Amino acid sequence: MKLLFLAPLSPKTGNHTTAERIRSYIESAGHTCELRDAGEFQSPAEVAHLVNRDPPYEGALAIHVFKAGRLLLDVHVPFGVIFGGTDINEDVKDEQKRVVMEQVLQKARSLMQLSPSSSSNRKFAVAFTDKLKEEAELFLVAQSSKIYVQPQGVQTEVTEKLCWTDFLRNSGVRNECVDELRIFLLVCGLRRVKDPLYLVEVFSGWHCKNLLNILVIIGPKIDPVLTVEVEAVVKRTTGVYLAPEQSQLELHAVMKRCFAVVNSSVSEGMSAAILEAMDLRVPVLARNIPGNAAVVQHEVTGLLYSSPQEFVHQAQRLLSDHELRERVVRNGKLYVKKHHSPKQESETYQRLVGTLHSA
Structure with a gap:
């Protein structure tokens, strides 16, 4: 499966590290995953054009429902979204941003329900904590929606070269x-x-x-x-x-x-x-x-x-x-x-991306 992955990618930030880690999980499962900075694009139309290029992308993924997910509003491939803290702690307070986030989540759900066999476990939205999930359900998502909770995986390495x-x-x-x-x-x-x-x-x-x-x-x-x-x-x-x-x-x-x-x-x-x-x-x-x-x-x-x-x-x-x-x-x-096991995190995203592949 060829997947487009959008995220805010300021260098040496937590978002960048998280996105790279998830990308590696997806590619280790045999998919092609192209990670792009959401800041590169001005509109959903630009992303839709990219997705439709030959060979086209078969699915998409976004970290931050507003910053990156909004750019997927014009695509016609199944996609999943991962809530960022800013989504729930900040952007949801802005009425215009909240409406856009609701549209993104509704679009993701509708694309995942392409046939009668589609079930609720193929609604792809992820929160890092139970608290973020609860807030998302309260402010953005209908109760019938399924939000997975998957904490970030942690694997630290230390260079010996630091003076x-x-x-x-x-x-x-x-x-x-x-x-x-x-x-x-x-x-x-x-x-x-x-x-x-x-x-x-x-x-x-x-x-x-x-x-x-x-x-x-x-x-x-x-x-x-x-x-x-x-x-x-x-x-x-x-x-x-x-x-x-x-x-x-x-x-x-x-x-x-x-x-x-x-x-x-x-x-x-x-x-x-x-x-x-x-x-x-x-x-x-x-x-x-x-x-x-x-x-x-x-x-x-x-x-x-x-x-x-x-x-x-x-x-x-x-x-x-x-x-x-x-x-x-x-x-x-x-x-x-x-x-915060990287193994568990890897298994979760590989499974969820698999639902996009079978959509």
Whole structure:
């Protein structure tokens, strides 16, 4: 089967990593899967023209119902959609976007029901968590619809080539006590929904009381306006640094060396960075929002906070309570192993794409 796969593909983002992983699953099952950036296309008509080229595509897949799925509204091949966190946490609040998403989901269902033998198990929509599924059913999808829940699979690899001292120097960190630094790593693309400046002021005040506590922000520069703002704030703030982008292997090596991985997002579908940190046995400090609370159980697999001040409190607990640190690290690793198996994820997408093939 020849499949077109659309997704937002900003380099070195969770969306890009997830899409590449799913593409590999599909191709390992013997299909041809062409992954394209949704940002390349201006309208559904462009995608319909692409799909109909000789040899035509036989099916399609999209991550993010609005950003990518809307581009499939004019195609006449069966397709499936995967909900992104932005779909449910942000876009559904916009009436125009919500209407478009409903049209996408209705189109997917109608294309999957081409014959009387089609059954509900061939309605292809996927959510990463039960919470996202519940929200989708509440705001977008009729109760008769079937939404599969398939958490993201996690498989981390770490390069041995990273020089920790060079990484810190390139990030602007100047401290003779490199091995004593407690690096809190905020992994996020520079865009508003990730709220990269949320902790900066309070963290800087904490750093001034203990110069070994350092916050490093790392991720692709997605929003140019916000990037300029972040760079300006970081430049005049002590104890907070902006690191250059890294490859996934290098990023995992950086995560492995840091004291804790931080999330400060306004909303999340399922944070790949949080899951990767857990898999690497690194403590997680995550903002208490539904997407994070779905994977981080407070004091069990990580720590949640609801304000910058509470972040500092929880960080201090991690520093002083070694038993707590060991517990969340151990349980985080076990959680990822149990609930985020790449093997299970692979089997799910191969099976679902198989329903497109038989449609």
